[in-house]
Amino acid sequence: MTQQPFSRPGAVDLSGLSRPAPTSSGPGSPAATTRGSSYAVDVTEQNFQTVLESSVTAPVVLVFFSPSRVPESTTYADEVVAAVEAYDGRFLAGLVDIDAAPTIAESLQIPQVPLLMVILDGRPAAQPIPGVLKREEIDTLLNQLAQGLTAQGITSRHQPLAAAAPAGDEGDDDEPQVDPRYAAAQRALENDDVDGAVAEYQRLVDANPADAEAAAGLAMARVLQRTQGVDLTAARDAAAANPDDVDAQTLVADLDLLGGHVDEAFTRLVDLVRRAAGDERNQAREHLLGLFAAVGNDDPRVLRGRQNLASALF
Incomplete structure (x- = not known):
């Protein structure tokens, strides 16, 4: 199809918008849901900065469309929303109707519509993509982005957006929202x-x-x-008496983790990896990797633990 040109063509530069001022909605809560999706929002001039701010948590896929100039671009926006929804919060779809919000398109120098732009940490994560992508092309793009983010250790997600609370629910504001x-x-x-x-x-x-x-x-x-019904004192005594027993050491590492002694748990298993060999060494290493996953790859204690594990292995 023929693309509809827009004004002020040129490179998109969001460098000045990477850390917009917080709004009352807060990061990750730019507005109510749109198009029946938990991970899509209509972007307006009022909530634009908040939508950008939410890209600090996880990528925002902005779709610029025009119902009046390119009617089929509205269908394209719906396709992007459906694709994003399947990723359960890895992405948030931000729909920019340039007829309703021309200032946004002008400030970003959008050359034509439709156009798709992925924002991460307030900046473009890839070159803007003009025109209409087929659904399988959208899926491929999002899958590649998700894989790239995972490889970089970026695994955070947007929380599902909620519509306005029904009347009478004012007292529920302090209750934590559980991801379904x-x-x-x-x-x-x-x-x-x-x-x-x-x-x-x-x-x-x-x-x-x-x-x-x-x-x-x-x-x-x-x-x-693994720690259900375990006697802590008996487990520690067994580990102290058998410093090279993998089962005894991994059990105490589990107990240390649950007790909040994360560094101690990691150090115990790193030392065991350093001493052990063969299958026992691999068993200790795999167990430690499981504890890393339980704590979270972005935790600084995990980052230190991984460095110490690499030193022990090599």
């Missing part, structure tokens, strides 16, 4: 059903291996599962 993907696993943990939580998190990981939150939940649930 993990609700069943969290309910199981609240009911002391650790095995059920492991099963629920495993189901999520099997369905989407790139779901870092589910993987972290599974790792922590497995720690809880």
